[in-house]
Amino acid sequence: MADPCPLAWAFRAQKRLGLRAGLSDFPAVPGFDEEHSDARMLKYSRDGSMLGVALENSIHIYEVHADAVKLLHEIPVQKGIELSFSPKGTFLSTWERPVRSEEGGNVLYSKNLRVWDTKTGQLVAEFERRQLDGAFFQFTDAExxxxxxxxxxxxxxDPRNFAQGTIGRLRVDNIGAFQLGPSTNPSVAVFFPEKRGAPASVRLYAVKSMLGASLDAQVQPLAQKSFFKAEKVTFKWNATGTSLLVMTATDHDQTGKxxxxxxxxxxxxxxxxxxCRVELDKEGPIHDFEWNPSSREFVVIYGYMPAKAVIFSYRVNVIAELGTQPRNLIAFNPQGRLFCLAGFGNLAGTVDIWDRERLEDGKLFTLDASNSSVLEWSPCGQFLLTGTLSPRLRVENGVKIWHCTGVLVHVEMVDEMYQTCWRPQHETVPPFPKQIPSAPACSAAATALLAKKTATTKLAGTYRPPGARSSGASTSDYLHRNVEESAPKPLYHPPAAARGRRKVPGAAPAEPKAVQKPEMGAADVTASEAGTVEKKLRNLAKKLKAIEQLKERRNRGExxxxxxxxxxxxxxxxxxxxQELGG
Structure with missing residues (x-):
C-alpha cells in the first residue's frame, strides 16, 4: 500500500536525536546526525520545511524534505533551551537563560531573546527577556x-525592519496575558485579571487599530467580556480567527467543593x-476543550470523573452529547473528520476514535495507549502518534504509530525520550477519504511486538483453576466470582496431631514407628503446584480489586x-x- 502522504516524525532523547520517514518501518532519514548527547530542544516550522535543533553550543537549522535533510546554518547561541519559528518559517526566535553583569554600579542583563533570518542565518534583532513564559513575539499569519x-x-x-522600533502599541494597565488570532485581518485577545474588587475581563482588539498609536492613545476594543473567579485564562481561537473560546480558572475553590x-x-x-458563557450541566472541572478545524463547532470534556463530552456549535448550541467516560483530552485530525477522546495522565490511556459524520454509531475504534504523554494526528489525518516520555515515566519510553482503525502500525523504543512529534505538512495536506481506509501492513517491529503479546496470552491460557474447569467458566470469571472468598482457609488437623503424643515423665522414649513414605506421583506434584498457582491467582485478584477501588475514588476527583x-x-x-499464571 502506498503512503497516503509522506509521513515523517522526530524525537529527542538524552543521548541522541532521530528523524524517521516512510510507512511502515519508518527508517532513519539520511543526512541527519543523530549522535547528539547535548540536545535541548527540537522544533519544526509550521509547514514542516525547516527544523531547528538547540544544542549546547549552537543552534542548527535544517532544510527538511520528505526523505532527506540538509544543514543550512549553525547559529552561535550557547545553552539555548527554547525555539520558535514564525508562521512561514522566515524567522527563528531563540531564548537562552539570561546572564547579568555589573557596569558602573548598574546591574545589566544579557540580550537573551534573539530573532534570526532562517535563509541567511543572520541576527535581525535581540532583546532582554528574563522569563521564558511569554518571551517570544507572536507573528501574524502573513508575518x-x-x-x-x-x-x-x-x-x-515590523519583522522585516526591527531597527525602526515599535510601529504600534496598546497601552493598558494590568495586562495579564494575550493571544494573537489567525486570519489576514487578525485580532488580539487580552486578559486583565481582577484588581481591587473590579472583575476580570477579556477584550479583543484589531491589530491594525494599534498601529501608529501614541502612548496616551485610547484604542477601542472590538468586543469584551467581564467575569469574576478568573486568576488565569486559556485562549483558543478557531481556525478562521472569527471566534474565541476563553477558559477561566482559579487555583482554589472557595466553596470547598x-x-x-x-x-x-x-x-x-x-x-x-x-x-456568552458556555453552560455546562455537570459539576466539576473543565478537562479540555477544542475547536473543530472547520471553525463551526467545538468539543468540551467536563465534570468529575467519569467526565462528560459534548459538541457545541459556534453559537453555543448543543449538537450532540457523547456520554460519560474517564477521558480528559480531545484531538481532531487536521481535516476535522475524525476526533479522539482520550484519558491520559492519571487515567488508563484509553483512546476512543469517533467519526464526525457518524456520531449516531458511537465510537468506532478504541486503542490502548497506556502510559502515553503525547498524542498527535498525522497531517493526512489517518494515523496517530503516541509517545511515552521521560521524566514522567522512565521505563518503556518510545513511540507507537496507530492507524485510525485502532491497528498498531509501528513501534520504536527510545531510552529516556523527552520529545516526539510529527513533521507538519500544512501546505500539502490531502483531503480525508469519504470511506475510512483500511490499515497498511504493520512494520517488522510492530509485528514482533504483537506476536510476543499473542504468545504470552496463549502461554497464560494453559492453566485453569480446578473450580473453573467443570463449569466451563473462564479463569477471570472464576477469580472475580471467588474474590470475596479468597482468604486461605486453615487446614484441618486431628486433635492428637494438634496436641502431639503425650509424654509420661521419667518414662523411656518410645521407639519410633516405621513411617511409610510413598513416592509422590506426577499427579500429586501437579496438584501441589496447582494449589500454589491458585493461591497466587487469588492474591493477585485481591490486589486488582483494591486497585479498581482506588481508580474509582480517583475518578470521583478525590x-x-x-x-x-x-x-x-x-x-x-x-x-x-x-496472564503469565493463566489469568
Missing part, C-alpha cells in the same frame, strides 16, 4: 506584524456581535496519596503476572 508584551503595554513591530479549583468557559465573537497512585501505576505489572 506583516509581530507583537510582544512589555510591562504595561503591547508593542507591535473542588480539589481542582474553579473553571468556566466563555465564547466571544471577533466582530463583537456575540458573547485527592490521592503518592503510595495510592503508585499502586494504580502497578496495575499493568499485576495483570502481566496474572
Amino acid at each position: 506583516e506584524y509581530c507583537v510582544r508584551q512589555v510591562s504595561t503595554e503591547l508593542q507591535v513591530y 473542588s480539589y481542582y479549583g474553579e473553571s468556566n468557559l466563555y465564547m466571544l465573537s471577533a466582530r463583537g456581535d456575540f458573547d 485527592a490521592m496519596e503518592k503510595t495510592q497512585l503508585q499502586k494504580i501505576e502497578g496495575e499493568q505489572e499485576i495483570r502481566k503476572e496474572l
Whole structure:
C-alpha cells in the first residue's frame, strides 16, 4: 500500500536525536546526525520545511524534505533551551537563560531573546527577556506584524525592519496575558485579571487599530467580556480567527467543593456581535476543550470523573452529547473528520476514535495507549502518534504509530525520550477519504511486538483453576466470582496431631514407628503446584480489586496519596503476572 502522504516524525532523547520517514518501518532519514548527547530542544516550522535543533553550543537549522535533510546554518547561541519559528518559517526566535553583569554600579542583563533570518542565518534583532513564559513575539499569519508584551503595554513591530522600533502599541494597565488570532485581518485577545474588587475581563482588539498609536492613545476594543473567579485564562481561537473560546480558572475553590479549583468557559465573537458563557450541566472541572478545524463547532470534556463530552456549535448550541467516560483530552485530525477522546495522565490511556459524520454509531475504534504523554494526528489525518516520555515515566519510553482503525502500525523504543512529534505538512495536506481506509501492513517491529503479546496470552491460557474447569467458566470469571472468598482457609488437623503424643515423665522414649513414605506421583506434584498457582491467582485478584477501588475514588476527583497512585501505576505489572499464571 502506498503512503497516503509522506509521513515523517522526530524525537529527542538524552543521548541522541532521530528523524524517521516512510510507512511502515519508518527508517532513519539520511543526512541527519543523530549522535547528539547535548540536545535541548527540537522544533519544526509550521509547514514542516525547516527544523531547528538547540544544542549546547549552537543552534542548527535544517532544510527538511520528505526523505532527506540538509544543514543550512549553525547559529552561535550557547545553552539555548527554547525555539520558535514564525508562521512561514522566515524567522527563528531563540531564548537562552539570561546572564547579568555589573557596569558602573548598574546591574545589566544579557540580550537573551534573539530573532534570526532562517535563509541567511543572520541576527535581525535581540532583546532582554528574563522569563521564558511569554518571551517570544507572536507573528501574524502573513508575518506583516509581530507583537510582544512589555510591562504595561503591547508593542507591535515590523519583522522585516526591527531597527525602526515599535510601529504600534496598546497601552493598558494590568495586562495579564494575550493571544494573537489567525486570519489576514487578525485580532488580539487580552486578559486583565481582577484588581481591587473590579472583575476580570477579556477584550479583543484589531491589530491594525494599534498601529501608529501614541502612548496616551485610547484604542477601542472590538468586543469584551467581564467575569469574576478568573486568576488565569486559556485562549483558543478557531481556525478562521472569527471566534474565541476563553477558559477561566482559579487555583482554589472557595466553596470547598473542588480539589481542582474553579473553571468556566466563555465564547466571544471577533466582530463583537456575540458573547456568552458556555453552560455546562455537570459539576466539576473543565478537562479540555477544542475547536473543530472547520471553525463551526467545538468539543468540551467536563465534570468529575467519569467526565462528560459534548459538541457545541459556534453559537453555543448543543449538537450532540457523547456520554460519560474517564477521558480528559480531545484531538481532531487536521481535516476535522475524525476526533479522539482520550484519558491520559492519571487515567488508563484509553483512546476512543469517533467519526464526525457518524456520531449516531458511537465510537468506532478504541486503542490502548497506556502510559502515553503525547498524542498527535498525522497531517493526512489517518494515523496517530503516541509517545511515552521521560521524566514522567522512565521505563518503556518510545513511540507507537496507530492507524485510525485502532491497528498498531509501528513501534520504536527510545531510552529516556523527552520529545516526539510529527513533521507538519500544512501546505500539502490531502483531503480525508469519504470511506475510512483500511490499515497498511504493520512494520517488522510492530509485528514482533504483537506476536510476543499473542504468545504470552496463549502461554497464560494453559492453566485453569480446578473450580473453573467443570463449569466451563473462564479463569477471570472464576477469580472475580471467588474474590470475596479468597482468604486461605486453615487446614484441618486431628486433635492428637494438634496436641502431639503425650509424654509420661521419667518414662523411656518410645521407639519410633516405621513411617511409610510413598513416592509422590506426577499427579500429586501437579496438584501441589496447582494449589500454589491458585493461591497466587487469588492474591493477585485481591490486589486488582483494591486497585479498581482506588481508580474509582480517583475518578470521583478525590485527592490521592503518592503510595495510592503508585499502586494504580502497578496495575499493568499485576495483570502481566496474572496472564503469565493463566489469568
